[in-house]
Amino acid sequence: xxxxxxxxxxxxxxxxxxxxxxxxxxxxxxxxxxxxxxxxxxxxxxxxxxxxxxxxxxxxxxxxxxxxxxxxxxxxxxxxxxxxxxxxxxxxxxxxxxxxxxxxxxxxxxxxxxxxxxxxxxxxxxxxxxxxxxxxxxxxxxxxxxxxxxxxxxxxxxxxxxxxxxxxxxxxxxxxxxxxxxxxxxxxxxxxxxxxxxxxxxxxxxxxxxxxxxxxxxxxxxxxxxxxxxxxxxxxxxxxxxxxxxxxxxxxxxxxxxxxxxxxxxxxxxxxxxxxxxxxxxxxxxxxxxxxxxxxxxxxxxxxxxxxxxxxxxxxxxxxxxxxxxxxxxxxxxxxxxxxxxxxxxxxxxxxxxxxxxxxxxxxxxxxxxxxxxxxxxxxxxxxxxxxxxxxxxxxxxxxxxxxxxxxxxxxxxxxxxxxxxxxxxxxxxxxxxxxxxxxxxxxxxxxxxxxxxxxxxxxxxxxxxxxxxxxxxxxxxxxxxxxxxxxxxxxxxxxxxxxxxxxxxxxxxxxxxxxxxxxxxxxxxxxxxxxxxxxxxxxxxxxxxxxxxxxxxxxxxxxxxxxxxxxxxxxxxxxxxxxxxxxxxxxxxxxxxxxxxxxxxxxxxxxxxxxxxxxxxxxxxxxxxxxxxxxxxxxxxxxxxxxxxxxxxxxxxxxxxxxxxxxxxxxxxxxxxxxxxxxxxxxxxxxxxxxxxxxxxxxxxxxxxxxxxxxxxxxxxxxxxxxxxxxxxxxxxxxxxxxxxxxxxxxxxxxxxxxxxxxxxxxxxxxxxxxxxxxxxxxxxxxxxxxxxxxxxxxxxxxxxxxxxxxxxxxxxxxxxxxxxxxxxxxxxxxxxxxxxxxxxxxxxxxxxxxxxxxxxxxxxxxxxxxxxxxxxxxxxxxxxxxxxxxxx
RNA sequence: GGGCAGGUGGCUCAGUUGGUUAGAGCGCCACGUUGACAUCGUGGAGGCCGUAGGUUCGAGUCCUAUCCUGCCCACCA
Numbered sequence: 001x002x003x004x005x006x007x008x009x010x011x012x013x014x015x016x017x018x019x020x021x022x023x024x025x026x027x028x029x030x031x032x033x034x035x036x037x038x039x040x041x042x043x044x045x046x047x048x049x050x051x052x053x054x055x056x057x058x059x060x061x062x063x064x065x066x067x068x069x070x071x072x073x074x075x076x077x078x079x080x081x082x083x084x085x086x087x088x089x090x091x092x093x094x095x096x097x098x099x100x101x102x103x104x105x106x107x108x109x110x111x112x113x114x115x116x117x118x119x120x121x122x123x124x125x126x127x128x129x130x131x132x133x134x135x136x137x138x139x140x141x142x143x144x145x146x147x148x149x150x151x152x153x154x155x156x157x158x159x160x161x162x163x164x165x166x167x168x169x170x171x172x173x174x175x176x177x178x179x180x181x182x183x184x185x186x187x188x189x190x191x192x193x194x195x196x197x198x199x200x201x202x203x204x205x206x207x208x209x210x211x212x213x214x215x216x217x218x219x220x221x222x223x224x225x226x227x228x229x230x231x232x233x234x235x236x237x238x239x240x241x242x243x244x245x246x247x248x249x250x251x252x253x254x255x256x257x258x259x260x261x262x263x264x265x266x267x268x269x270x271x272x273x274x275x276x277x278x279x280x281x282x283x284x285x286x287x288x289x290x291x292x293x294x295x296x297x298x299x300x301x302x303x304x305x306x307x308x309x310x311x312x313x314x315x316x317x318x319x320x321x322x323x324x325x326x327x328x329x330x331x332x333x334x335x336x337x338x339x340x341x342x343x344x345x346x347x348x349x350x351x352x353x354x355x356x357x358x359x360x361x362x363x364x365x366x367x368x369x370x371x372x373x374x375x376x377x378x379x380x381x382x383x384x385x386x387x388x389x390x391x392x393x394x395x396x397x398x399x400x401x402x403x404x405x406x407x408x409x410x411x412x413x414x415x416x417x418x419x420x421x422x423x424x425x426x427x428x429x430x431x432x433x434x435x436x437x438x439x440x441x442x443x444x445x446x447x448x449x450x451x452x453x454x455x456x457x458x459x460x461x462x463x464x465x466x467x468x469x470x471x472x473x474x475x476x477x478x479x480x481x482x483x484x485x486x487x488x489x490x491x492x493x494x495x496x497x498x499x500x501x502x503x504x505x506x507x508x509x510x511x512x513x514x515x516x517x518x519x520x521x522x523x524x525x526x527x528x529x530x531x532x533x534x535x536x537x538x539x540x541x542x543x544x545x546x547x548x549x550x551x552x553x554x555x556x557x558x559x560x561x562x563x564x565x566x567x568x569x570x571x572x573x574x575x576x577x578x579x580x581x582x583x584x585x586x587x588x589x590x591x592x593x594x595x596x597x598x599x600x601x602x603x604x605x606x607x608x609x610x611x612x613x614x615x616x617x618x619x620x621x622x623x624x625x626x627x628x629x630x631x632x633x634x635x636x637x638x639x640x641x642x643x644x645x646x647x648x649x650x651x652x653x654x655x656x657x658x659x660x661x662x663x664x665x666x667x668x669x670x671x672x673x674x675x676x677x678x679x680x681x682x683x684x685x686x687x688x689x690x691x692x693x694x695x696x697x698x699x700x701x702x703x704x705x706x707x708x709x710x711x712x713x714x715x716x717x718x719x720x721x722x723x724x725x726x727x728x729x730x731x732x733x734x735x736x737x738x739x740x741x742x743x744x745x746x747x748x749x750x751x752x753x754x755x756x757x758x759x760x761x762x763x764x765x766x767x768x769x770x771x772x773x774x775x776x777x778x779x780x781x782x783x784x785x786x787x788x789x790x791x792x793x794x795x796x797x798x799x800x801x802x803x804x805x806x807x808x809x810x811x812x813x814x815x816x817x818x819x820x821x822x823x824x825x826x827x828x829x830x831x832x833x834x835x836x837x838x839x840x841x842x843x844x845x846x847x848x849x850x851x852x853x854x855x856x857x858x859x860x861x862x863x864x865x866x867x868x869x870x871x872x873x874x875x876x877x878x879x880x881x882x883x884x885x886x887x888x889x890x
Numbered sequence: 891g892g893g894c895a896g897g898u899g900g901c902u903c904a905g906u907u908g909g910u911u912a913g914a915g916c917g918c919c920a921c922g923u924u925g926a927c928a929u930c931g932u933g934g935a936g937g938c939c940g941u942a943g944g945u946u947c948g949a950g951u952c953c954u955a956u957c958c959u960g961c962c963c964a965c966c967a
Contacts, residue, residue: 275967396893403963491962566895585926588926751933755921863909
């Protein structure tokens, strides 16, 4: 039944990136991405943030996939029933915009097609891009359950949206009314406060004089938006402002439109700013709106939907708002009522989706009364039922939630969930029901008109963690997999999405939709710029291009290790290349291991549990096992703490710098002439490497699966193997081998310093003290690694007399002499020893000072103090030997 | 106006309960075709951890102030 993995019989010289896709397909066909439900186990569940169906995946999606797939694969290896739900978002405005742009190329507008035909076009687009996105996701290696793939506008989710809307409506938490909203003239729709991006822009502050009816008195106001003068319905001053006290209650005339407006007193006016008098346009400014409400002023919208001036703008009717501004300023100047123009910079709201300057205006829209939803959402985080990583974002979350304002959810678009409300043309009743109504429940009339507006796309996204599991139906999935575990996404949609999921999740399911929020940063290019499609070298940062070039594993490893939670990262192709090299390094190590095993690989199948170090093993074996066990513990701890980057780096360092650079080199000696312990080495090589593949699998799924398949192993696939066990450490072996490494490094260093040819084997005399037996055991390894001539190597307990004319090294507890007569330059050697003595001097002085400090000795932990004592002893010993040496040289 | 993050070798970044002589990758210098690997190996140069104070036996790590960079929030007319 079990189909074999799609790999060549023999390991090739390098890992072929083209194998990634077949391996992925194999995993999928084998059903490894599907959760193994077990009622006794707690499942691990992630709802994947659904990409918009607007276009191609970018590096932002690559980081999402990398982090989530890493967590998913880790938990799958732990044996948790693991579910990752994929899907896509209809992305209301964004998608409608791209399709409209397509239509523009044909010279058409959506109005030319009409609602129905236009929506057909959008669905076509959606089908194309959803498929493309799915394909791209597969290439990113995501191990999600494709059978559970959802779309925010598919039948089930639409039902969820309808249910959520109706419930909120019935609870009185959704209302309709005319309020000040943000209007995007290009999108021709209302947008929420969050969808407005404020940018500081240079502009002017125009001082304009308003006259009283009799032209006896006047008041000067300062404004950044002269075109809204036409909608003024008051002029306000601070009640405590003596300059204008006598004018309060008077009426002044609005220029160009025949209207007298009152001068009012309001606490909100800052006496220090501008002239201290402010024009009030309640229909076009949030502050003025509030003032208008307080003083019961008239609300006059002076613009049409397309931002041409409306009939209310009198002589300026039909002009674009900014053309009107220019003309109006000119006219004021001519009239002499433009008193002053100052340079002024202020923040201007732009539409998040199209960049157009947003116009605050009064409009009838649908809103969610948000406070009742926000309160429990705040508590959930305050009381720790939801944790946010990194923690600093909890404060950001609190600030926003505490200060939250009602959410405008209606959009004047065609693409989206149409608001399930009908109006009766007979009696005017407003009907909000779960099933499409056929007759008015009030008057029985069948002339019902459905609300034209659709919902904000984030309304459906807010239901994602449970709507994807079948809510509002009480499905098995919902019962078993909900609440989900981790919500992982970019920090820039904390409010848009995460906050709303928490609010809606708690409201509709009485449970927090997830227990952990993990926020990652944005990916930028080498220069720290946001990567956008319009950049000339954008292709260099296209994840698919990077995958073609280097493979998915290196890209993923780079994204995982390149940053810490919540911090942006700069991604350069160089880094991906470096990690590609790491993948190759592992591949080569595996080839070495495999090449040294006997025919029957089954002899080396690793134990089910940990292989612990025992005294009958070679010290090198004990050392690497111990180091590997340390790694298992560390990586597990770090992943559990969501420190994915650090865990990855630890594996990189261990595999490259310990396993490859040292352990593999050490084993070679045993294989050369099949010395004692060669079989032991084979088992240990396999044990550690196979374990590393399991550890590393969440970080480099493809290359590890391939290697694992070649290596002796238990089970059919790495992806569903088990997480390594934390075995025993062997401090003694670690200490001995590290001393040995220090000795080897010292000899190599000396060779290099004295320009000994690489190929040349040299003599050495080593006084090893009680380590002599150990060093004799490792004699062959020492010869190989330090390139020493076995015939000329002497290992003793101690030396009665140090050899003359030899380099002296005091390292790792060894006293080592390299008799390089011909090569030793006496002066150079003297200088070398002197500088080493000096360095030791400094260290000894530092440690002695520390130990002389009573406070240090009494207050610091015992092991820290002891450590310093040992150092003084060790350094002094080394220094004495070097001093002696210096004398013999002179 | 409020808040947050970053400032560590030439570049990009680690360094999470304060404790060896602060690490890595890339780049740089010297040497190297030993049968896992030149997508490599060996050795090396290079940092008073933004600045100034403070707490502590001990600070890259904690506190205060300050400068620079970036970001978020806010009804700045």
